[in-house]
Amino acid sequence: MNSAAFPQHVLVTGGTGFIGRHLVAACVEKGATVTVLSRSEHASGDKVRFIRSLDDFAAPDAAYSVINLAGEPLNSGRWNAKLKAELRRSRIDMTGQLVKWINRQTRAPDALLSGSAVGWYGHRGDELLTEVSEPGSGFSHQLCADWERAAKTDLREETRCCIVRIGVVLGTEGGSLPEMLTPAKLGLGGPMGSGQQWWSWIHIDDLVAMMLWLLEYPSYSGVFNGTAPNPMRQRxxxxALGDVINRPAFMPLPGFMARLMLGEFADEILLQGQRVEPARVQAMGFEFSHPTLEGALQDLLQ
Ligand SMILES: NC(=O)c1ccc[n+]([C@@H]2O[C@H](COP(=O)([O-])OP(=O)(O)OC[C@H]3O[C@@H](n4cnc5c(N)ncnc54)[C@H](OP(=O)(O)O)[C@@H]3O)[C@@H](O)[C@H]2O)c1
Structure with a gap:
């Protein structure tokens, strides 16, 4: 039996971020009330309440679920030892604390939907990757692997766990697209390095719809790739972005320049990538509203 039931209440970490804001709005639209755990003060309303600590949240007596997306942004500076420690702490330690909190509640949440990224697969050239592919290596892989482990380890049995390995999320209010758009408008948005690296992108609306769908169906658990069905090479x-905004994308960014400006972040995130397919959600019948990049960009930019 797999009858859909959206939770009446959703607790969200990272709910003030780019993906989180879209998710919170979509949960409210589904009729749920939402509690957002944030490090800063925000005004609460009828449907969305903000808390600074998990201790401020009394688990509701009705069906509820938890979405876990908090994490220091990967592009918040050069990846020195201090930033790398914060990238890990803000995801892995926070997730461990969240699981401990879940295990202490009298009523268990139905689901924990926890973030990860396609960086889990490491750098794999042209290999087509699905959820059953072997793990990769490198800092991004280790970060994602430990983040996923923190969500699953010791989580109480009554709470199913869905991990979403998120790709490059395209939206106009955050993520990579606004960063690509500025150079692209100046005709400077050409290939980065060789431009041959695969980027597994997804339209923000499809990612949010996929996450709500995973929350809604009680039989779904495990790892899911949060990417569109058509990964593409960066060039x-x-x-395609140049075509949609009518600016030729001719000026390349040489790899050495990217490394000079951005250090290890350039190597791990921009100059290499993964060719990821969302095999599990496709097999389960999830329908993408924006399966092609051209369609997704047109929807967002025109
Ligand atoms: N956007 C993408 O393309 C993409 C791709 C793959 C994976 N992801 C992952 O998905 C998650 C959400 O992405 P996003 O684009 O929405 O990120 P975002 O806009 O940077 O938001 C991240 C959220 O995490 C919280 N946060 C930031 N730094 C923190 C820290 N040092 N300690 C604790 N909390 C911190 C912030 O909440 P408060 O300030 O309210 O506390 C913020 O709302 C991230 O973990 C990201 O790595 C994103």
Whole structure:
């Protein structure tokens, strides 16, 4: 039996971020009330309440679920030892605390939906990757692997766990697209490095719809790739973006320049990538509203 039931209440970490804001709005639209755990003060309303500590949240007596997306942004500076420690602490330690909190509640949440990223697969050239592919290596892989482990380890049995390995999320109010758009408008948005690296992108609306769908169906658990069905090479993404905004994408960013400006972040995130397919959600019948990059960019930019 797999009858859909959206939780009446959703607790969200990272709910003030780019993906989180869209998710919170979508949960409210579904009729849920939402509690957002944030490090800063925000005004609470009828449907969305903000808390500074998990201790401020009394688990509701009705069905509820938890979405866990908090994490220091990967592009918040050069990846020195201090930033790397914060990238890990803000995801892995926070997730461990959240699981401990879940295990202490009298009523268990139905689901924990926890973030991860396609960086889990490491750098794999042209290999087509699905949820059953082997793990990769490197800092991003280790970060994601430990983040996923923190969500699953010791989580009480009554709470199912869905992990979403998120790709490059395209939206106008955050993520990579606004950062690509500025150079692209100046005709500077050409290939980065060789431009051959695969980027597994997804439209923000499809990612949010996929996450709500995973929360809604009680039989779903395990790892899911949060990417569109058509990953593309970075140079083809740059060229498609140039076409949509009518600016040729001719000026390349040489790899050495990217490394000079951005250090290890350039190597791990920009100059290499993964060719990821969302095999599990496709097999389960999830329908993408924006399966092609051209369609997704047109929807967002025109
Ligand atoms: N956007 C993408 O393309 C993409 C791709 C793959 C994976 N992801 C992952 O998905 C998650 C959400 O992405 P996003 O784009 O929405 O991120 P975002 O806009 O940077 O938001 C991250 C959220 O995490 C919280 N946060 C930031 N730094 C923190 C720290 N040092 N300690 C604790 N909390 C911190 C912030 O909440 P408060 O300030 O309210 O506390 C913020 O709302 C992230 O973990 C990200 O790594 C995103």
């Amino acid at each position: 083809d993404i740059a060229s």
